[in-house]
Amino acid sequence: MRKADSSIRIAVTGAGIICSIGSNKDEVWRSICESRAGIGKMSRFPGETFPTDIAAEVGADLGPLMPIAKRETRRMSRSDRLAIIAAHEAVAQADHGANAPLPRGRAIVSTGTSTGGLLEGEEYYFNRLVRGRSRARTSRVLQQPTSAPSDAVARALTLGGGVLSNATACASGGAAIGMAADLLRTRQADAAVAGGSDALCRLTYSGFNVLQAVDDKPCAPFSAGRKGITLGEGAAYLVLERWDDAVARGATILAELRGYGATCDAHHPTAPHEDGRGAEAAMRGAADGQSVDYVNAHGTGTLLNDSAETKAITAALGAGIPVSSSKSYFGHTLGAAGGVEAVITVLALQHQLAPPTLRLERAADDCTLDYIPHTPRPMEMATAVSNTFGFGGSNVSLLFQRVL
């Protein structure tokens, strides 16, 4: 086995995103700059009642955004469609202005998703209750597997290097990016389209409610009055290449993926360890001794996460580091979060502008860091960490570096 060559630098040459605050990078960044959140009344499941009714839904009509013919998208889930839209934007950017196109035949797709096409699976399930198993149409449920978004992206964008799907709950998207970088370093692939995708579904919306983890108002990460998460949806991908390959084909390099830390709390099936021990180790692993200028936090808005993450950041990176939660804009996009927030982190480095934490009127007593309230902060950032944690105590941290 070739050992991952750690001297190989990983270039980010493309980024694509769709979430409640925009259907591409430009729209998303404009919303960030204007401190405009995408959180409102949940509309996906009319007639079904839930204990809370707030969500960060993608409002855009996906049809016109799809880069492939309509007949090819008929059998795709909403998660598949979101994934394709974001991945297409990322790959288009990686090709734009370069002397040679991305080596698609040797590009892998690595996707993290929590529930894949479960939204469509639920429809099949309801249909079965009414019609019985011998008559319910199976076309919807075939989209359910969590491998489907990777397969759909690879098929839509003719990427032939391989597909890797992981469902590591809310850490999935970050894990997808980290493992893709490793496969570039071992030369199992020459490029990677890596990120995450998740569409809101009933099981998730109901499930976080029964766990009493959902705020009945738009989430307020790190604030004194925080009561939980706002559920969101979306997809985002990065295009990763070995640095020398990206330079050789004349690609524009957006940022460098410097580090990847992955750990487990080994503590509880759903709750983080209160001391943030796994999160601290993940950040230490990603930073590997380098100084860090900004943290794009996991910052879900739950009592436990924000307190534990604050302790972890303080221990790993010091008490003076600016931190913010982009989930205050677009909610918790679950399996997509690692991808979505990696793209936000790359944009922050490019623009030298740290996104704020919205609705932070007063920080909680157990949240003792500089959380950049209300409005974006222009600041010099050479490096930034993106945190993604999930059920099962999985923690992923990614370290990105600015390219001058």
Place this chain on the structure above:
Amino acid sequence: MRIPITGLGVVAPGAIGVDRFRELLDSGRTAIAVVDRFDTAGLRAHTAALVRDFKARDFIAPMKMRRMNLLSRYGMAAARLAVDDRGAALPDGAGVALGTSFGPVQTSVEYMQEYVEKGAALASPQLFAESVANAPGSHIAIEHDLRGFNVTMTQRESSALSAAMVAAAQIAKGVAPAALIGGVEEINEMVFSVLDRIGVLAHANGVVDECARPFDRRRNGFSIGEGSAVLVAEAAPSKEPYGYFAGFGVARDTTASISDWGDDAGAVVTAMRAALDDAEIAASDIDAIYASANATLRADRVEARAIRALFGDNPPPVVATKGIFGEYAGAGSLQLAAALLAIRDQTLHKSVGFEEIDEQLGITPTDNRQPTTVNYVLVNSLSAGGGIVCAVLSREAA
């Protein structure tokens, strides 16, 4: 570098524990039998490889067990057996990488049933917590205090091999000293009936009885299996290894549709060759191929063509294990465990289900248990949808 494998735990259809699993493989019998877990009336298929005589309480404390679905219980039991087999707890910082094809579908179904019957606010939080695919990996990490990376791969038929590839890279990189690697799968009515409806399961058709027949002229689909195998892999072996992870290769068949296999044998060759290159060996070094062959028309055809393209008309012995324990068995981890035992025991296993050669394929899998020299085994996994992952296992460290 090669990654030593120093522990193995198996929860297989008809075989709990490595010794029983070895007996199953050596017996030349199939573990596929009539399904009695749920009603198959009105369906075309009626058989599967179900885990039987599994007593979760033999492996898991009762208080913990209550919180776990069957998927988690299989994984916990296999992990316990693997750690016991190694003989000592794993070193600090060890990771977990599991694969699962369909994961917690049954738990999602049960949750949605409560959603319908009780309402969205009153469904069970316990079911929701177990509805994530990484629940087994999480329970295993808690039980064995494994604080390294923890990831759950869901790449259909290639899930366990994907997990092995990702974990081996972490160990090779030096960020984790060891890992539990494997897969876990559970058969339930939902998955079985949907696969039956789309016509991919082996079935009686008036000419042949229901039977998974890998590479056979009369094959008409696969049987599904369940269970879990977990391996201990570590940078510095704590005991005599079973064998080693020597190389991995990935590729994708761009001709595959969403729920079927394609016909680009070249892509399968690319993945196999990449695994050989990664292992720094030649095709002629391979002593056996533990094939992906699941007895569907297309998957077996594209793999057979690829094997002949890479290895010529006289390939090394081909072992087709899915007639024994089915497709998805441990999400591919049982196939990996069988290949590992072939190296450990220097014995190739008998393929089950094959009777008549398909001249178009030209592959005759092993028809007997064969004691022989086994230095390198190639393990293939081809996914519906086009994903391909191949691995090379070796007998020696170099």
